[in-house]
Amino acid sequence: MKKLTLSLLALVIHTVCQAQHFDVIPLGIYGGEQEDNLSAYLVGAPEENSFLSLDAGTVNTGIRKAIEFKSLSGTEEDILKNQIKGYFISHGHLDHLAGLIINSPADSKKNIFAIPPVIQILQNHYFITDTWINFADQGQKPILGKYHYNELQTGTEIPVEQTSLFLTGYELSHVNPYKSSAALVRYDNHYLLYLGDTGADRIEKSNQLEQLWKNIAPLIKKGQLNTILIEVSFPNSQPEHLLFGHLTPKLLVEELNQLKEKTGQKDLKNLHIVVTHRKPTKDNPEIIKKELLENNPLQVQYIFPEQGKKISLP
Ligand SMILES: [Zn+2]
Ligand SMILES: [Zn+2]
Incomplete structure:
Protein backbone atom coordinates (compact mmCIF):
# COMPACT_ATOMS: atom_id res chain seq x y z
CA MET A 1 0.00 0.00 0.00
CA LYS A 2 2.78 2.35 0.99
CA LYS A 3 4.57 1.50 -2.25
CA LEU A 4 1.43 2.29 -4.23
CA THR A 5 1.05 5.65 -2.48
CA LEU A 6 4.67 6.45 -3.26
CA SER A 7 4.35 5.60 -6.93
CA LEU A 8 1.15 7.62 -7.08
CA LEU A 9 2.99 10.54 -5.52
CA ALA A 10 5.83 10.14 -8.03
CA LEU A 11 3.29 10.17 -10.85
CA VAL A 12 1.63 13.33 -9.53
CA ILE A 13 5.00 15.08 -9.17
CA HIS A 14 5.95 13.97 -12.68
CA THR A 15 2.67 15.26 -14.11
CA VAL A 16 3.02 18.59 -12.31
CA CYS A 17 6.59 19.00 -13.61
CA GLN A 18 5.45 18.14 -17.13
CA ALA A 19 2.53 20.55 -17.03
CA GLN A 20 2.49 23.28 -19.63
CA HIS A 21 3.75 26.53 -18.13
CA PHE A 22 2.08 28.87 -20.63
CA ASP A 23 -0.87 28.86 -22.99
CA VAL A 24 0.24 30.26 -26.34
CA ILE A 25 -2.28 30.87 -29.12
CA PRO A 26 -1.09 32.38 -32.42
CA LEU A 27 -3.57 34.89 -33.84
CA GLY A 28 -1.27 35.44 -36.81
CA ILE A 29 2.06 33.97 -37.86
CA TYR A 30 3.47 35.58 -41.02
CA GLY A 31 5.81 38.52 -41.56
CA GLY A 32 3.89 40.36 -44.27
CA GLU A 33 1.58 40.11 -47.28
CA GLN A 34 -1.27 38.07 -45.76
CA GLU A 35 -3.03 40.87 -43.89
CA ASP A 36 -5.31 38.37 -42.16
CA ASN A 37 -2.41 36.36 -40.71
CA LEU A 38 0.30 38.69 -39.32
CA SER A 39 2.40 38.38 -36.13
CA ALA A 40 0.31 38.19 -32.95
CA TYR A 41 0.61 35.60 -30.17
CA LEU A 42 -1.60 35.38 -27.12
CA VAL A 43 0.27 34.23 -24.03
CA GLY A 44 -1.36 33.42 -20.70
CA ALA A 45 -0.93 31.40 -17.54
CA PRO A 46 -2.34 27.90 -18.12
CA GLU A 47 -6.17 27.77 -18.23
CA GLU A 48 -6.46 31.35 -16.96
CA ASN A 49 -8.09 32.82 -20.09
CA SER A 50 -6.34 36.14 -19.41
CA PHE A 51 -3.89 36.99 -22.14
CA LEU A 52 -1.18 39.39 -23.11
CA SER A 53 -0.96 39.76 -26.89
CA LEU A 54 2.64 39.64 -28.07
CA ASP A 55 2.37 41.99 -31.06
CA ALA A 56 -0.97 42.59 -32.73
CA GLY A 57 -0.57 42.34 -36.51
CA THR A 58 -3.80 40.37 -36.91
CA VAL A 59 -6.37 40.22 -34.12
CA ASN A 60 -9.95 39.62 -35.28
CA THR A 61 -9.31 36.89 -37.87
CA GLY A 62 -7.01 35.14 -35.38
CA ILE A 63 -9.67 35.20 -32.67
CA ARG A 64 -12.23 33.71 -35.07
CA LYS A 65 -9.81 30.96 -36.15
CA ALA A 66 -8.94 30.21 -32.51
CA ILE A 67 -12.64 29.85 -31.63
CA GLU A 68 -13.04 27.49 -34.61
CA PHE A 69 -10.12 25.34 -33.38
CA LYS A 70 -11.43 25.51 -29.78
CA SER A 71 -8.16 27.13 -28.67
CA LEU A 72 -10.20 29.95 -27.12
CA SER A 73 -13.65 29.86 -25.58
CA GLY A 74 -16.20 32.66 -25.60
CA THR A 75 -17.46 35.02 -28.26
CA GLU A 76 -15.23 37.21 -30.46
CA GLU A 77 -16.40 40.24 -28.49
CA ASP A 78 -15.71 38.66 -25.10
CA ILE A 79 -12.23 37.52 -26.12
CA LEU A 80 -11.24 40.91 -27.54
CA LYS A 81 -12.74 42.96 -24.73
CA ASN A 82 -12.31 40.74 -21.67
CA GLN A 83 -9.74 38.02 -22.26
CA ILE A 84 -7.01 40.06 -23.95
CA LYS A 85 -5.75 42.24 -21.08
CA GLY A 86 -2.98 44.10 -22.89
CA TYR A 87 -0.67 44.34 -25.88
CA PHE A 88 3.10 44.18 -26.09
CA ILE A 89 4.14 45.95 -29.30
CA SER A 90 7.69 45.03 -30.31
CA HIS A 91 8.22 47.78 -32.87
CA GLY A 92 6.47 50.27 -35.09
CA HIS A 93 5.99 48.28 -38.29
CA LEU A 94 2.42 47.75 -39.49
CA ASP A 95 2.61 43.96 -39.64
CA HIS A 96 2.97 44.02 -35.81
CA LEU A 97 0.26 46.49 -34.89
CA ALA A 98 -2.34 46.85 -37.67
CA GLY A 99 -4.79 44.58 -35.80
CA LEU A 100 -4.56 46.70 -32.67
CA ILE A 101 -5.32 49.92 -34.57
CA ILE A 102 -8.15 48.52 -36.69
CA ASN A 103 -9.87 46.83 -33.73
CA SER A 104 -9.48 49.77 -31.36
CA PRO A 105 -13.08 51.08 -31.70
CA ALA A 106 -14.44 47.65 -30.61
CA ASP A 107 -11.84 47.12 -27.88
CA SER A 108 -12.04 47.82 -24.13
CA LYS A 109 -9.81 49.88 -21.83
CA LYS A 110 -6.40 48.20 -21.45
CA ASN A 111 -2.63 48.56 -21.42
CA ILE A 112 -0.10 48.87 -24.22
CA PHE A 113 3.45 47.86 -23.29
CA ALA A 114 6.39 49.04 -25.39
CA ILE A 115 9.86 50.51 -25.23
CA PRO A 116 9.92 54.36 -25.41
CA PRO A 117 10.79 54.71 -29.15
CA VAL A 118 7.87 52.42 -30.06
CA ILE A 119 5.45 54.42 -27.90
CA GLN A 120 6.70 57.53 -29.75
CA ILE A 121 5.82 55.90 -33.09
CA LEU A 122 2.31 54.92 -31.91
CA GLN A 123 1.81 58.43 -30.58
CA ASN A 124 3.21 60.32 -33.57
CA HIS A 125 2.06 58.20 -36.50
CA TYR A 126 -0.89 55.94 -35.70
CA PHE A 127 -3.02 57.29 -32.87
CA ILE A 128 -3.50 60.66 -34.62
CA THR A 129 -6.42 62.27 -36.44
CA ASP A 130 -4.82 62.13 -39.91
CA THR A 131 -4.59 58.33 -39.90
CA TRP A 132 -7.05 57.22 -37.18
CA ILE A 133 -8.21 58.55 -33.82
CA ASN A 134 -6.15 58.86 -30.66
CA PHE A 135 -7.46 55.95 -28.60
CA ALA A 136 -4.45 56.17 -26.28
CA ASP A 137 -3.90 58.35 -23.22
CA GLN A 138 -1.06 60.55 -24.45
CA GLY A 139 -0.32 62.52 -27.60
CA GLN A 140 -2.51 64.41 -30.04
CA LYS A 141 -5.85 65.80 -28.87
CA PRO A 142 -8.65 64.74 -28.71
CA ILE A 143 -7.39 61.99 -26.40
CA LEU A 144 -9.87 59.13 -25.95
CA GLY A 145 -7.78 57.40 -23.26
CA LYS A 146 -8.81 53.79 -23.95
CA TYR A 147 -5.22 52.54 -24.01
CA HIS A 148 -2.70 53.32 -21.33
CA TYR A 149 0.92 53.45 -22.46
CA ASN A 150 3.32 51.52 -20.21
CA GLU A 151 6.98 52.24 -20.97
CA LEU A 152 9.28 49.26 -20.75
CA GLN A 153 12.75 50.08 -19.46
CA THR A 154 15.36 47.52 -20.52
CA GLY A 155 15.75 44.82 -17.90
CA THR A 156 13.06 46.13 -15.52
CA GLU A 157 10.20 43.74 -14.81
CA ILE A 158 6.66 45.07 -14.49
CA PRO A 159 3.34 43.27 -13.87
CA VAL A 160 0.79 42.74 -16.63
CA GLU A 161 -2.34 43.94 -14.81
CA GLN A 162 -5.28 41.52 -14.55
CA THR A 163 -3.07 38.54 -15.41
CA SER A 164 -0.57 36.45 -13.45
CA LEU A 165 2.14 37.51 -15.88
CA PHE A 166 5.15 39.79 -15.53
CA LEU A 167 7.00 41.41 -18.39
CA THR A 168 10.55 42.61 -19.04
CA GLY A 169 11.55 44.40 -22.25
CA TYR A 170 14.88 44.23 -24.08
CA GLU A 171 15.97 46.26 -27.10
CA LEU A 172 16.72 44.64 -30.44
CA SER A 173 18.29 45.99 -33.62
CA HIS A 174 16.12 45.93 -36.78
CA VAL A 175 18.22 47.73 -39.41
CA ASN A 176 20.45 49.63 -37.01
CA PRO A 177 19.71 52.16 -35.50
CA TYR A 178 15.97 51.34 -35.87
CA LYS A 179 14.80 49.72 -32.64
CA SER A 180 12.71 46.64 -32.14
CA SER A 181 12.28 44.79 -28.85
CA ALA A 182 11.86 41.47 -27.08
CA ALA A 183 9.52 40.52 -24.22
CA LEU A 184 10.58 38.19 -21.46
CA VAL A 185 7.33 36.94 -19.92
CA ARG A 186 7.29 35.38 -16.46
CA TYR A 187 4.59 33.33 -14.78
CA ASP A 188 5.54 32.10 -11.31
CA ASN A 189 9.13 30.92 -11.81
CA HIS A 190 8.82 30.05 -15.49
CA TYR A 191 9.75 32.23 -18.43
CA LEU A 192 8.95 32.58 -22.12
CA LEU A 193 10.89 34.82 -24.51
CA TYR A 194 9.30 36.55 -27.51
CA LEU A 195 11.44 38.49 -29.97
CA GLY A 196 10.08 41.06 -32.37
CA ASP A 197 11.83 41.46 -35.70
CA THR A 198 15.60 41.34 -35.36
CA GLY A 199 18.72 41.09 -37.46
CA ALA A 200 21.80 39.10 -36.43
CA ASP A 201 24.41 41.05 -34.45
CA ARG A 202 27.08 40.49 -37.12
CA ILE A 203 24.91 41.97 -39.89
CA GLU A 204 23.42 44.73 -37.72
CA LYS A 205 26.85 45.65 -36.29
CA SER A 206 25.16 45.55 -32.91
CA ASN A 207 25.39 43.62 -29.65
CA GLN A 208 21.69 43.63 -28.71
CA LEU A 209 21.25 39.88 -29.17
CA GLU A 210 24.49 39.18 -27.32
CA GLN A 211 23.14 41.23 -24.41
CA LEU A 212 19.83 39.40 -24.52
CA TRP A 213 21.53 35.98 -24.60
CA LYS A 214 23.63 37.04 -21.62
CA ASN A 215 20.49 37.92 -19.69
CA ILE A 216 18.55 34.75 -20.44
CA ALA A 217 21.38 32.16 -20.33
CA PRO A 218 21.12 31.72 -16.53
CA LEU A 219 17.35 31.06 -16.86
CA ILE A 220 17.97 28.39 -19.49
CA LYS A 221 20.64 26.78 -17.32
CA LYS A 222 18.25 26.66 -14.37
CA GLY A 223 15.55 25.08 -16.55
CA GLN A 224 13.23 28.06 -16.06
CA LEU A 225 13.15 29.10 -19.71
CA ASN A 226 12.64 26.58 -22.49
CA THR A 227 10.48 28.43 -25.01
CA ILE A 228 11.67 31.15 -27.40
CA LEU A 229 9.56 32.68 -30.15
CA ILE A 230 11.94 34.13 -32.72
CA GLU A 231 11.69 35.24 -36.32
CA VAL A 232 13.15 33.58 -39.39
CA SER A 233 11.90 35.76 -42.24
CA PHE A 234 13.87 34.60 -45.26
CA PRO A 235 15.41 31.38 -46.62
CA ASN A 236 19.20 31.05 -46.76
CA SER A 237 19.25 32.21 -50.39
CA GLN A 238 18.43 35.81 -49.34
CA PRO A 239 21.61 37.89 -49.83
CA GLU A 240 22.97 39.40 -46.62
CA HIS A 241 22.67 42.96 -47.96
CA LEU A 242 18.93 42.39 -48.58
CA LEU A 243 17.91 41.10 -45.15
CA PHE A 244 16.35 44.39 -43.96
CA GLY A 245 16.99 43.50 -40.32
CA HIS A 246 15.79 39.89 -40.39
CA LEU A 247 17.13 36.38 -39.82
CA THR A 248 17.59 33.36 -42.09
CA PRO A 249 17.90 29.73 -40.88
CA LYS A 250 21.71 30.04 -41.08
CA LEU A 251 21.76 33.28 -39.12
CA LEU A 252 19.48 31.82 -36.44
CA VAL A 253 21.94 28.95 -36.00
CA GLU A 254 24.76 31.51 -35.86
CA GLU A 255 22.94 33.32 -33.04
CA LEU A 256 22.02 30.11 -31.22
CA ASN A 257 25.71 29.25 -31.26
CA GLN A 258 26.35 32.53 -29.46
CA LEU A 259 23.73 31.55 -26.90
CA LYS A 260 25.30 28.12 -26.53
CA GLU A 261 28.62 29.77 -25.65
CA LYS A 262 26.81 31.07 -22.57
CA THR A 263 24.73 28.02 -21.63
CA GLY A 264 26.59 24.92 -22.84
CA GLN A 265 25.10 22.56 -25.42
CA LYS A 266 23.27 20.15 -23.18
CA ASP A 267 20.99 22.91 -21.97
CA LEU A 268 19.88 23.87 -25.48
CA LYS A 269 18.49 20.41 -26.23
CA ASN A 270 15.39 21.23 -24.18
CA LEU A 271 14.89 24.50 -25.96
CA HIS A 272 11.68 24.88 -27.98
CA ILE A 273 12.01 27.44 -30.73
CA PRO A 314 6.74 21.38 -22.65
ZN1 LIG B 1 7.61 42.40 -39.21
ZN1 LIG C 1 9.71 44.96 -38.76
Missing part, protein backbone atom coordinates in the same frame (compact mmCIF):
# COMPACT_ATOMS: atom_id res chain seq x y z
CA VAL A 274 8.74 28.71 -32.16
CA VAL A 275 9.56 30.04 -35.63
CA THR A 276 7.71 33.30 -36.29
CA HIS A 277 7.45 35.86 -39.08
CA ARG A 278 8.23 33.72 -42.14
CA LYS A 279 7.61 35.83 -45.25
CA PRO A 280 4.88 33.96 -47.11
CA THR A 281 6.13 34.79 -50.64
CA LYS A 282 5.92 31.72 -52.94
CA ASP A 283 7.04 28.60 -51.04
CA ASN A 284 9.36 30.44 -48.63
CA PRO A 285 7.64 29.08 -45.48
CA GLU A 286 8.30 25.49 -46.56
CA ILE A 287 11.88 26.24 -47.64
CA ILE A 288 12.63 27.94 -44.29
CA LYS A 289 11.17 24.96 -42.41
CA LYS A 290 13.23 22.49 -44.45
CA GLU A 291 16.45 24.50 -44.03
CA LEU A 292 15.96 24.72 -40.24
CA LEU A 293 15.23 21.01 -39.85
CA GLU A 294 18.08 19.92 -42.14
CA ASN A 295 20.72 21.97 -40.40
CA ASN A 296 20.05 21.77 -36.67
CA PRO A 297 23.50 21.26 -35.10
CA LEU A 298 22.30 22.29 -31.63
CA GLN A 299 19.34 19.90 -31.79
CA VAL A 300 16.79 22.41 -30.59
CA GLN A 301 13.09 21.53 -30.98
CA TYR A 302 11.51 23.60 -33.74
CA ILE A 303 7.80 24.43 -33.65
CA PHE A 304 6.04 25.89 -36.69
CA PRO A 305 2.93 27.68 -35.45
CA GLU A 306 -0.44 27.68 -37.19
CA GLN A 307 -2.97 30.52 -36.93
CA GLY A 308 -5.57 29.82 -34.26
CA LYS A 309 -4.04 26.53 -33.08
CA LYS A 310 -2.88 26.45 -29.48
CA ILE A 311 0.81 25.54 -29.29
CA SER A 312 1.76 22.51 -27.27
CA LEU A 313 4.71 23.44 -25.12
Whole structure:
Protein backbone atom coordinates (compact mmCIF):
# COMPACT_ATOMS: atom_id res chain seq x y z
CA MET A 1 0.00 0.00 0.00
CA LYS A 2 2.78 2.35 0.99
CA LYS A 3 4.57 1.50 -2.25
CA LEU A 4 1.43 2.29 -4.23
CA THR A 5 1.05 5.65 -2.48
CA LEU A 6 4.67 6.45 -3.26
CA SER A 7 4.35 5.60 -6.93
CA LEU A 8 1.15 7.62 -7.08
CA LEU A 9 2.99 10.54 -5.52
CA ALA A 10 5.83 10.14 -8.03
CA LEU A 11 3.29 10.17 -10.85
CA VAL A 12 1.63 13.33 -9.53
CA ILE A 13 5.00 15.08 -9.17
CA HIS A 14 5.95 13.97 -12.68
CA THR A 15 2.67 15.26 -14.11
CA VAL A 16 3.02 18.59 -12.31
CA CYS A 17 6.59 19.00 -13.61
CA GLN A 18 5.45 18.14 -17.13
CA ALA A 19 2.53 20.55 -17.03
CA GLN A 20 2.49 23.28 -19.63
CA HIS A 21 3.75 26.53 -18.13
CA PHE A 22 2.08 28.87 -20.63
CA ASP A 23 -0.87 28.86 -22.99
CA VAL A 24 0.24 30.26 -26.34
CA ILE A 25 -2.28 30.87 -29.12
CA PRO A 26 -1.09 32.38 -32.42
CA LEU A 27 -3.57 34.89 -33.84
CA GLY A 28 -1.27 35.44 -36.81
CA ILE A 29 2.06 33.97 -37.86
CA TYR A 30 3.47 35.58 -41.02
CA GLY A 31 5.81 38.52 -41.56
CA GLY A 32 3.89 40.36 -44.27
CA GLU A 33 1.58 40.11 -47.28
CA GLN A 34 -1.27 38.07 -45.76
CA GLU A 35 -3.03 40.87 -43.89
CA ASP A 36 -5.31 38.37 -42.16
CA ASN A 37 -2.41 36.36 -40.71
CA LEU A 38 0.30 38.69 -39.32
CA SER A 39 2.40 38.38 -36.13
CA ALA A 40 0.31 38.19 -32.95
CA TYR A 41 0.61 35.60 -30.17
CA LEU A 42 -1.60 35.38 -27.12
CA VAL A 43 0.27 34.23 -24.03
CA GLY A 44 -1.36 33.42 -20.70
CA ALA A 45 -0.93 31.40 -17.54
CA PRO A 46 -2.34 27.90 -18.12
CA GLU A 47 -6.17 27.77 -18.23
CA GLU A 48 -6.46 31.35 -16.96
CA ASN A 49 -8.09 32.82 -20.09
CA SER A 50 -6.34 36.14 -19.41
CA PHE A 51 -3.89 36.99 -22.14
CA LEU A 52 -1.18 39.39 -23.11
CA SER A 53 -0.96 39.76 -26.89
CA LEU A 54 2.64 39.64 -28.07
CA ASP A 55 2.37 41.99 -31.06
CA ALA A 56 -0.97 42.59 -32.73
CA GLY A 57 -0.57 42.34 -36.51
CA THR A 58 -3.80 40.37 -36.91
CA VAL A 59 -6.37 40.22 -34.12
CA ASN A 60 -9.95 39.62 -35.28
CA THR A 61 -9.31 36.89 -37.87
CA GLY A 62 -7.01 35.14 -35.38
CA ILE A 63 -9.67 35.20 -32.67
CA ARG A 64 -12.23 33.71 -35.07
CA LYS A 65 -9.81 30.96 -36.15
CA ALA A 66 -8.94 30.21 -32.51
CA ILE A 67 -12.64 29.85 -31.63
CA GLU A 68 -13.04 27.49 -34.61
CA PHE A 69 -10.12 25.34 -33.38
CA LYS A 70 -11.43 25.51 -29.78
CA SER A 71 -8.16 27.13 -28.67
CA LEU A 72 -10.20 29.95 -27.12
CA SER A 73 -13.65 29.86 -25.58
CA GLY A 74 -16.20 32.66 -25.60
CA THR A 75 -17.46 35.02 -28.26
CA GLU A 76 -15.23 37.21 -30.46
CA GLU A 77 -16.40 40.24 -28.49
CA ASP A 78 -15.71 38.66 -25.10
CA ILE A 79 -12.23 37.52 -26.12
CA LEU A 80 -11.24 40.91 -27.54
CA LYS A 81 -12.74 42.96 -24.73
CA ASN A 82 -12.31 40.74 -21.67
CA GLN A 83 -9.74 38.02 -22.26
CA ILE A 84 -7.01 40.06 -23.95
CA LYS A 85 -5.75 42.24 -21.08
CA GLY A 86 -2.98 44.10 -22.89
CA TYR A 87 -0.67 44.34 -25.88
CA PHE A 88 3.10 44.18 -26.09
CA ILE A 89 4.14 45.95 -29.30
CA SER A 90 7.69 45.03 -30.31
CA HIS A 91 8.22 47.78 -32.87
CA GLY A 92 6.47 50.27 -35.09
CA HIS A 93 5.99 48.28 -38.29
CA LEU A 94 2.42 47.75 -39.49
CA ASP A 95 2.61 43.96 -39.64
CA HIS A 96 2.97 44.02 -35.81
CA LEU A 97 0.26 46.49 -34.89
CA ALA A 98 -2.34 46.85 -37.67
CA GLY A 99 -4.79 44.58 -35.80
CA LEU A 100 -4.56 46.70 -32.67
CA ILE A 101 -5.32 49.92 -34.57
CA ILE A 102 -8.15 48.52 -36.69
CA ASN A 103 -9.87 46.83 -33.73
CA SER A 104 -9.48 49.77 -31.36
CA PRO A 105 -13.08 51.08 -31.70
CA ALA A 106 -14.44 47.65 -30.61
CA ASP A 107 -11.84 47.12 -27.88
CA SER A 108 -12.04 47.82 -24.13
CA LYS A 109 -9.81 49.88 -21.83
CA LYS A 110 -6.40 48.20 -21.45
CA ASN A 111 -2.63 48.56 -21.42
CA ILE A 112 -0.10 48.87 -24.22
CA PHE A 113 3.45 47.86 -23.29
CA ALA A 114 6.39 49.04 -25.39
CA ILE A 115 9.86 50.51 -25.23
CA PRO A 116 9.92 54.36 -25.41
CA PRO A 117 10.79 54.71 -29.15
CA VAL A 118 7.87 52.42 -30.06
CA ILE A 119 5.45 54.42 -27.90
CA GLN A 120 6.70 57.53 -29.75
CA ILE A 121 5.82 55.90 -33.09
CA LEU A 122 2.31 54.92 -31.91
CA GLN A 123 1.81 58.43 -30.58
CA ASN A 124 3.21 60.32 -33.57
CA HIS A 125 2.06 58.20 -36.50
CA TYR A 126 -0.89 55.94 -35.70
CA PHE A 127 -3.02 57.29 -32.87
CA ILE A 128 -3.50 60.66 -34.62
CA THR A 129 -6.42 62.27 -36.44
CA ASP A 130 -4.82 62.13 -39.91
CA THR A 131 -4.59 58.33 -39.90
CA TRP A 132 -7.05 57.22 -37.18
CA ILE A 133 -8.21 58.55 -33.82
CA ASN A 134 -6.15 58.86 -30.66
CA PHE A 135 -7.46 55.95 -28.60
CA ALA A 136 -4.45 56.17 -26.28
CA ASP A 137 -3.90 58.35 -23.22
CA GLN A 138 -1.06 60.55 -24.45
CA GLY A 139 -0.32 62.52 -27.60
CA GLN A 140 -2.51 64.41 -30.04
CA LYS A 141 -5.85 65.80 -28.87
CA PRO A 142 -8.65 64.74 -28.71
CA ILE A 143 -7.39 61.99 -26.40
CA LEU A 144 -9.87 59.13 -25.95
CA GLY A 145 -7.78 57.40 -23.26
CA LYS A 146 -8.81 53.79 -23.95
CA TYR A 147 -5.22 52.54 -24.01
CA HIS A 148 -2.70 53.32 -21.33
CA TYR A 149 0.92 53.45 -22.46
CA ASN A 150 3.32 51.52 -20.21
CA GLU A 151 6.98 52.24 -20.97
CA LEU A 152 9.28 49.26 -20.75
CA GLN A 153 12.75 50.08 -19.46
CA THR A 154 15.36 47.52 -20.52
CA GLY A 155 15.75 44.82 -17.90
CA THR A 156 13.06 46.13 -15.52
CA GLU A 157 10.20 43.74 -14.81
CA ILE A 158 6.66 45.07 -14.49
CA PRO A 159 3.34 43.27 -13.87
CA VAL A 160 0.79 42.74 -16.63
CA GLU A 161 -2.34 43.94 -14.81
CA GLN A 162 -5.28 41.52 -14.55
CA THR A 163 -3.07 38.54 -15.41
CA SER A 164 -0.57 36.45 -13.45
CA LEU A 165 2.14 37.51 -15.88
CA PHE A 166 5.15 39.79 -15.53
CA LEU A 167 7.00 41.41 -18.39
CA THR A 168 10.55 42.61 -19.04
CA GLY A 169 11.55 44.40 -22.25
CA TYR A 170 14.88 44.23 -24.08
CA GLU A 171 15.97 46.26 -27.10
CA LEU A 172 16.72 44.64 -30.44
CA SER A 173 18.29 45.99 -33.62
CA HIS A 174 16.12 45.93 -36.78
CA VAL A 175 18.22 47.73 -39.41
CA ASN A 176 20.45 49.63 -37.01
CA PRO A 177 19.71 52.16 -35.50
CA TYR A 178 15.97 51.34 -35.87
CA LYS A 179 14.80 49.72 -32.64
CA SER A 180 12.71 46.64 -32.14
CA SER A 181 12.28 44.79 -28.85
CA ALA A 182 11.86 41.47 -27.08
CA ALA A 183 9.52 40.52 -24.22
CA LEU A 184 10.58 38.19 -21.46
CA VAL A 185 7.33 36.94 -19.92
CA ARG A 186 7.29 35.38 -16.46
CA TYR A 187 4.59 33.33 -14.78
CA ASP A 188 5.54 32.10 -11.31
CA ASN A 189 9.13 30.92 -11.81
CA HIS A 190 8.82 30.05 -15.49
CA TYR A 191 9.75 32.23 -18.43
CA LEU A 192 8.95 32.58 -22.12
CA LEU A 193 10.89 34.82 -24.51
CA TYR A 194 9.30 36.55 -27.51
CA LEU A 195 11.44 38.49 -29.97
CA GLY A 196 10.08 41.06 -32.37
CA ASP A 197 11.83 41.46 -35.70
CA THR A 198 15.60 41.34 -35.36
CA GLY A 199 18.72 41.09 -37.46
CA ALA A 200 21.80 39.10 -36.43
CA ASP A 201 24.41 41.05 -34.45
CA ARG A 202 27.08 40.49 -37.12
CA ILE A 203 24.91 41.97 -39.89
CA GLU A 204 23.42 44.73 -37.72
CA LYS A 205 26.85 45.65 -36.29
CA SER A 206 25.16 45.55 -32.91
CA ASN A 207 25.39 43.62 -29.65
CA GLN A 208 21.69 43.63 -28.71
CA LEU A 209 21.25 39.88 -29.17
CA GLU A 210 24.49 39.18 -27.32
CA GLN A 211 23.14 41.23 -24.41
CA LEU A 212 19.83 39.40 -24.52
CA TRP A 213 21.53 35.98 -24.60
CA LYS A 214 23.63 37.04 -21.62
CA ASN A 215 20.49 37.92 -19.69
CA ILE A 216 18.55 34.75 -20.44
CA ALA A 217 21.38 32.16 -20.33
CA PRO A 218 21.12 31.72 -16.53
CA LEU A 219 17.35 31.06 -16.86
CA ILE A 220 17.97 28.39 -19.49
CA LYS A 221 20.64 26.78 -17.32
CA LYS A 222 18.25 26.66 -14.37
CA GLY A 223 15.55 25.08 -16.55
CA GLN A 224 13.23 28.06 -16.06
CA LEU A 225 13.15 29.10 -19.71
CA ASN A 226 12.64 26.58 -22.49
CA THR A 227 10.48 28.43 -25.01
CA ILE A 228 11.67 31.15 -27.40
CA LEU A 229 9.56 32.68 -30.15
CA ILE A 230 11.94 34.13 -32.72
CA GLU A 231 11.69 35.24 -36.32
CA VAL A 232 13.15 33.58 -39.39
CA SER A 233 11.90 35.76 -42.24
CA PHE A 234 13.87 34.60 -45.26
CA PRO A 235 15.41 31.38 -46.62
CA ASN A 236 19.20 31.05 -46.76
CA SER A 237 19.25 32.21 -50.39
CA GLN A 238 18.43 35.81 -49.34
CA PRO A 239 21.61 37.89 -49.83
CA GLU A 240 22.97 39.40 -46.62
CA HIS A 241 22.67 42.96 -47.96
CA LEU A 242 18.93 42.39 -48.58
CA LEU A 243 17.91 41.10 -45.15
CA PHE A 244 16.35 44.39 -43.96
CA GLY A 245 16.99 43.50 -40.32
CA HIS A 246 15.79 39.89 -40.39
CA LEU A 247 17.13 36.38 -39.82
CA THR A 248 17.59 33.36 -42.09
CA PRO A 249 17.90 29.73 -40.88
CA LYS A 250 21.71 30.04 -41.08
CA LEU A 251 21.76 33.28 -39.12
CA LEU A 252 19.48 31.82 -36.44
CA VAL A 253 21.94 28.95 -36.00
CA GLU A 254 24.76 31.51 -35.86
CA GLU A 255 22.94 33.32 -33.04
CA LEU A 256 22.02 30.11 -31.22
CA ASN A 257 25.71 29.25 -31.26
CA GLN A 258 26.35 32.53 -29.46
CA LEU A 259 23.73 31.55 -26.90
CA LYS A 260 25.30 28.12 -26.53
CA GLU A 261 28.62 29.77 -25.65
CA LYS A 262 26.81 31.07 -22.57
CA THR A 263 24.73 28.02 -21.63
CA GLY A 264 26.59 24.92 -22.84
CA GLN A 265 25.10 22.56 -25.42
CA LYS A 266 23.27 20.15 -23.18
CA ASP A 267 20.99 22.91 -21.97
CA LEU A 268 19.88 23.87 -25.48
CA LYS A 269 18.49 20.41 -26.23
CA ASN A 270 15.39 21.23 -24.18
CA LEU A 271 14.89 24.50 -25.96
CA HIS A 272 11.68 24.88 -27.98
CA ILE A 273 12.01 27.44 -30.73
CA VAL A 274 8.74 28.71 -32.16
CA VAL A 275 9.56 30.04 -35.63
CA THR A 276 7.71 33.30 -36.29
CA HIS A 277 7.45 35.86 -39.08
CA ARG A 278 8.23 33.72 -42.14
CA LYS A 279 7.61 35.83 -45.25
CA PRO A 280 4.88 33.96 -47.11
CA THR A 281 6.13 34.79 -50.64
CA LYS A 282 5.92 31.72 -52.94
CA ASP A 283 7.04 28.60 -51.04
CA ASN A 284 9.36 30.44 -48.63
CA PRO A 285 7.64 29.08 -45.48
CA GLU A 286 8.30 25.49 -46.56
CA ILE A 287 11.88 26.24 -47.64
CA ILE A 288 12.63 27.94 -44.29
CA LYS A 289 11.17 24.96 -42.41
CA LYS A 290 13.23 22.49 -44.45
CA GLU A 291 16.45 24.50 -44.03
CA LEU A 292 15.96 24.72 -40.24
CA LEU A 293 15.23 21.01 -39.85
CA GLU A 294 18.08 19.92 -42.14
CA ASN A 295 20.72 21.97 -40.40
CA ASN A 296 20.05 21.77 -36.67
CA PRO A 297 23.50 21.26 -35.10
CA LEU A 298 22.30 22.29 -31.63
CA GLN A 299 19.34 19.90 -31.79
CA VAL A 300 16.79 22.41 -30.59
CA GLN A 301 13.09 21.53 -30.98
CA TYR A 302 11.51 23.60 -33.74
CA ILE A 303 7.80 24.43 -33.65
CA PHE A 304 6.04 25.89 -36.69
CA PRO A 305 2.93 27.68 -35.45
CA GLU A 306 -0.44 27.68 -37.19
CA GLN A 307 -2.97 30.52 -36.93
CA GLY A 308 -5.57 29.82 -34.26
CA LYS A 309 -4.04 26.53 -33.08
CA LYS A 310 -2.88 26.45 -29.48
CA ILE A 311 0.81 25.54 -29.29
CA SER A 312 1.76 22.51 -27.27
CA LEU A 313 4.71 23.44 -25.12
CA PRO A 314 6.74 21.38 -22.65
ZN1 LIG B 1 7.61 42.40 -39.21
ZN1 LIG C 1 9.71 44.96 -38.76
